Amino acid sequence: MSSENQDFNKTKAFLIDMTKCTGCRGCQVACKQWNQLGAEKTEFFTGEGYQNPPLMSEYTFTRIKFRDYEKNGQNEFAFYKEMCMHCNEPACASVCPVGAFKKTKEGPVTYDAERCIGCRFCMVACPFGVPKYEWSKALPLVRKCTGCYSRVKEGLKPACATTCVSAITYGNREDMIKEANKRIAARPEKYLKKLYGSEEAGGTSVIYLTALPFDELGFKPVTKRPLPSYTWQALRLVPGIFLTVGGSLSLLSWFNHRKERIAKEEEQRKSGATPKEES
Amino acid sequence: MTAAKIIANEIKGYHRFVQFLIVLVAVGALASLARFVFGLGVTTNLNDTFPWGLWISFDVVTAVPLAAGAFTLGAIVHCFHIKKLEPLVRPAIVTGFLGYSLVSVGLLLDLGQPQRCWHTMVYWNPHSPMFEVSMCIMAYTTVLFLEFLSPVCEKFGYHVPLRLLRTIEMPLVVAAASISTLHQSSLGTFFLIAVDKLHSLWYNPLLPLLFWISAMCAGISIIIVEATMSHKYMGQPDEGELLETLAKILPWVITVYLTVKFFSLFALTQGPLFNRPGLLVLFIVEVAVGMILPLVMLMSRKVREDNRLRATAAWLVIAGIILNRFNVSMFGMEAPGTFYYPSFIESLVTIGIIAAHILFFVLIAKYFPIFEHHPETVDYSIPDHFHKTEKGHAHGAAKA
Numbered sequence: 001m002s003s004e005n006q007d008f009n010k011t012k013a014f015l016i017d018m019t020k021c022t023g024c025r026g027c028q029v030a031c032k033q034w035n036q037l038g039a040e041k042t043e044f045f046t047g048e049g050y051q052n053p054p055l056m057s058e059y060t061f062t063r064i065k066f067r068d069y070e071k072n073g074q075n076e077f078a079f080y081k082e083m084c085m086h087c088n089e090p091a092c093a094s095v096c097p098v099g100a101f102k103k104t105k106e107g108p109v110t111y112d113a114e115r116c117i118g119c120r121f122c123m124v125a126c127p128f129g130v131p132k133y134e135w136s137k138a139l140p141l142v143r144k145c146t147g148c149y150s151r152v153k154e155g156l157k158p159a160c161a162t163t164c165v166s167a168i169t170y171g172n173r174e175d176m177i178k179e180a181n182k183r184i185a186a187r188p189e190k191y192l193k194k195l196y197g198s199e200e201a202g203g204t205s206v207i208y209l210t211a212l213p214f215d216e217l218g219f220k221p222v223t224k225r226p227l228p229s230y231t232w233q234a235l236r237l238v239p240g241i242f243l244t245v246g247g248s249l250s251l252l253s254w255f256n257h258r259k260e261r262i263a264k265e266e267e268q269r270k271s272g273a274t275p276k277e278e279s
Numbered sequence: 280m281t282a283a284k285i286i287a288n289e290i291k292g293y294h295r296f297v298q299f300l301i302v303l304v305a306v307g308a309l310a311s312l313a314r315f316v317f318g319l320g321v322t323t324n325l326n327d328t329f330p331w332g333l334w335i336s337f338d339v340v341t342a343v344p345l346a347a348g349a350f351t352l353g354a355i356v357h358c359f360h361i362k363k364l365e366p367l368v369r370p371a372i373v374t375g376f377l378g379y380s381l382v383s384v385g386l387l388l389d390l391g392q393p394q395r396c397w398h399t400m401v402y403w404n405p406h407s408p409m410f411e412v413s414m415c416i417m418a419y420t421t422v423l424f425l426e427f428l429s430p431v432c433e434k435f436g437y438h439v440p441l442r443l444l445r446t447i448e449m450p451l452v453v454a455a456a457s458i459s460t461l462h463q464s465s466l467g468t469f470f471l472i473a474v475d476k477l478h479s480l481w482y483n484p485l486l487p488l489l490f491w492i493s494a495m496c497a498g499i500s501i502i503i504v505e506a507t508m509s510h511k512y513m514g515q516p517d518e519g520e521l522l523e524t525l526a527k528i529l530p531w532v533i534t535v536y537l538t539v540k541f542f543s544l545f546a547l548t549q550g551p552l553f554n555r556p557g558l559l560v561l562f563i564v565e566v567a568v569g570m571i572l573p574l575v576m577l578m579s580r581k582v583r584e585d586n587r588l589r590a591t592a593a594w595l596v597i598a599g600i601i602l603n604r605f606n607v608s609m610f611g612m613e614a615p616g617t618f619y620y621p622s623f624i625e626s627l628v629t630i631g632i633i634a635a636h637i638l639f640f641v642l643i644a645k646y647f648p649i650f651e652h653h654p655e656t657v658d659y660s661i662p663d664h665f666h667k668t669e670k671g672h673a674h675g676a677a678k679a
Contacts, residue, residue, distance in 0.1 A: 117398050120391070141320075233484065241457075249453045256358070
């Protein structure tokens with residue numbers, strides 16, 4: 001949780017304009033190459049339509065989802081690039097007991113495999129269902145899109161953004177949101193008047209522009225509030241509760257035991273005997 | 280005779296049920312070995328959609344409240360000073376200690392990198408409820424172990440450590456209650472992050488408080504069930520009168536729980552409540568059969584005074600809390616149209632862990648003075664000379 005005083009406008013972000021995506025899946029290939037990910041055996045129609053592979057996995061950090069729909073009586077495809085959203089305030093970083101996830105100042109959320117204990121809380125917490133697990137291994141680790149941090153910190157663009165001919169723009173988050181709004185203003189009949197990622201989960205480093213309503217594309221509805229705040233509102237009370245419960249129980253037992261001790265002493269004084277041995 | 284032969288002979292003398300438990304534990308141990316050899320992916324039904332399954336839902340999230348008897352009773356007896364309940368404390372502490380040790384086993388099995396479990400102590404992330412719970416479980420298992428040492432020292436007649444243990448007894452009881460408050464509630468905090476996943480029948484900001492109060496209900500009910508069963512099956516003294524007192528406290532705790540539950544359900548919940556009929560049925564069963572029915576039962580004096588009916592009511596509460604934990608951590612988290620069920624090996628491991636709990640309890644009760652600890656033999660003041668624990672004058676062990 002290094003992100004509290006961070007200016008997210010200056011972090012790097014993806015602007016993904018899905019009206020410009022042709023479904024070539026060059027980004028999927030570039031991602032596999034840069035991250036040295038293994039191939040997966042794929043089959044058509046295992047998921048919805050022509051998309052491949054059917055789901056993100058330990059071998060697939062990003063993929064293009066294909067969605068059929070009808071427009072003016074004709075079948076059309078809508079595309080949606082699925083990847084880690086690199087939240088401004090990531091749920092995964094907040095719940096990880098050993099702090100293996102980190103929001104970098106450049107923007108990508110990184111994962112430290114050396115720290116991970118494999119509790120999979122990040123997978124439960126992520127509202128976008130991004131972290132995947134190495135189910136094939138005896139001692140598995142979590143796998144997810146790295147935002148190509150190794151490239152970004154050297155001033156390069158992520159592999160997928162480099163390879164994409166039109167749909168992915170990469171730059172400062174502030175500029176990306178400005179650019180997106182500019183595009184909506186220029187072609188209001190073409191775009192849906194909403195950016196996915198500008199506010200979702202408190203804002204993410206991936207901003208989507210689409211022509212179709214987001215739920216039709218399979219986007220999950222996600223709260224606008226940063227997720228870590230939901231648990232923190234309870235967890236921040238922990239030291240106080242510990243001291244209150246501990247203190248009041250100590251006082252209570254001290255008081256109750258004192259009452260007993262006094263009663264006992266009184267009894268002894270009355271009988272005038274020496275302290276009685278326990279029998 | 281060699282040691283192995285002595286042990287084999289001893290086991291031959293056990294009741295058939297105990298021998299059966301030993302078999303179950305052995306099978307569970309083999310199943311968990313398979314998990315480490317072949318990996319989580321092959322041996323469990325977990326996948327990227329259901330990263331947490333039976334082991335988290337039962338072995339951790341459910342087993343922790345079921346082991347809550349120790350802190351609840353410790354606080355009732357020692358802090359509120361209801362001294363007559365004292366004979367129930369030791370069995371409760373043994374149950375708690377076993378419960379937590381087995382929770383730790385369950386957690387280790389579920390971790391992908393169990394050899395790195397010490398990382399939680401080195402790399403701190405205080406924003407994580409998991410960090411909080413793992414620290415508390417480590418601390419509390421230590422406290423329960425220290426509390427459990429008393430009967431062990433008595434058995435072997437170690438006077439000096441016994442005196443030391445009695446000196447720190449009260450601080451331990453207070454520590455137990457405060458640590459438990461933290462992690463029992465933090466188990467609820469786990470699911471606060473699942474804003475868009477956990478169904479609104481269970482998701483609300485008071486989830487941690489509800490987990491804490493229901494853990495106390497579970498703790499009290501477990502003590503009632505356990506004392507009734509050890510009277511019936513293990514020939515231990517009938518603690519009926521003491522259990523009546525507990526059965527009087529229990530309805531009050533349930534009432535507080537139900538009040539908070541309904542308040543949070545109607546005042547704090549956002550999102551639809553009635554859109555998933557299956558979940559609605561689970562919720563109604565949980566609340567009506569698991570809480571309201573035993574509440575009504577325990578309000579009648581006849582039920583409280585009858586060993587069998589009292590235990591039945593306690594069983595209902597326990598069932599209600601088990602169902603609640605499964606609802607929160609498994610059923611309520613499932614997206615519509617998806618379904619997780621535990622694999623064969625997952626189930627074997629969990630059955631083994633339950634069997635291990637009963638088995639170790641029976642064995643500890645057999646070899647250590649945990650039931651013979653009666654108030655009339657106990658002096659609550661700190662002992663002022665070492666000979667007080669000698670044979671014949673021992674604290675608690677005197678009645679052997």
